[in-house]
Amino acid sequence: MQTSALRYFLEVARTGSVSAAAQRLRVAASAVSRQVSNLEKELDALLFERRARGMILTQAGETLAAYAQRLALESEQVVSEIRELNSADKGLIRLGVTEGLAISFIPEMIHAFRKRHAEVAFDIKVMSPLVVTEQVRLGSVDIGATFVLTSERGVTTHWQRAVPTYAYVASNHPLLARAPVSMARSSPIRSRCSMARRRCARSWTSIARHGD
């Protein structure tokens, strides 16, 4: 992942000797010596003091060693992060959806998808629209489904379609007097009180994924 010059250099800094570093790295001493030398030429600075019994870091060397050390750790970390990313998520798609979609729309979609890809599992979380976009951006979910989102940085809208939207109000609500309404039985969930369903507007349902 990182350039071999820095790996060689770092090993020399650790062991204090070109030959010892070469042994650990399982390469010829000349290779190590050359890489260190190239590094010094590129940086236009001496990295080591050459002493009879080995190499001692100069100030510039100390600076570079501290950097290389940090870099080695971070790179290690990032690589393993990426590795587990695509092994853990293989066959698992995490969805973040708003309440309405979780009931009606998404289950059908998943059902259809799993007919063709039975090996894929879904993890569905229900959340508010704002949280959906946030989770998408953070990468906590792979795909978000929500109502119109004003274009958000870090989130790409990949698909959207219009769906009918309704307002549920009590049957004696004043709003019912102001426009034509289509009455309907309330859904089982809301059966405790009598409701009227009124068409309001077309709203956009969006499927969004983490992106630019």
Add this chain to the structure above:
Amino acid sequence: MQTSALRYFLEVARTGSVSAAAQRLRVAASAVSRQVSNLEKELDALLFERRARGMILTQAGETLAAYAQRLALESEQVVSEIRELNSADKGLIRLGVTEGLAISFIPEMIHAFRKRHAEVAFDIKVMSPLVVTEQVRLGSVDIGATFVLTSERGVTTHWQRAVPTYAYVASNHPLLARAPVSMARSSPIRSRCSMARRRCARSWTSIARHGD
């Protein structure tokens, strides 16, 4: 400084296109494509989604891009830090010394050294022993000279020698009654009051440099 694979990858991530990245990097598109492909093989993860109009980062790609971005900045910073380190300090040696040495010991040493290397300048700062070791560790001075320092992390003692140490007291001080003393004229600096010089013990004068 950093591997070209990451530079290429980062440019593709920025521009969202292999050909655009190649143009900016002034290399063939095939070279860029190959490096990205190699990176994907090495990490065993897809970094981009290939779309008709270009390349879009996957989650793994986002992770790597964030890392590569940070790395690019840090590496830039370290390189310039090292560059200015050895250009500014060329021919200038910053010394941190304690008071006594600044008067008697160091000037002679510098004088002798400059007979052979007239092009080297010295910047002498007088400070307390504790501060000397601290400044050495921080790299604020190149070389510190002080009395015995208990072994300090981050500071290497390169040279030390025994020097006679004296206590100066007023000539009528009670201490003078308790042991043999060798009287001496006070130094010009201290000529305002009459002093007696008394040998106390051998103390170690140390030359220390920033190191391990």
Add this chain to the structure above:
DNA sequence: TGCTATTACGACGTACGTAATCATT
């Protein structure tokens, strides 16, 4: 003389560019 780092040089590998090939619209 023994230890270590560095340079010389031939062999191999990697990265590049040109050009042909895919894939998508």
Add this chain to the structure above:
DNA sequence: AATGATTACGTACGTCGTAATAGCA
């Protein structure tokens, strides 16, 4: 067709290892 990514292939440059050389106790 047109745009953009990828693959094929020959060349050039870089890196390696062996071996010779140089610097320091």
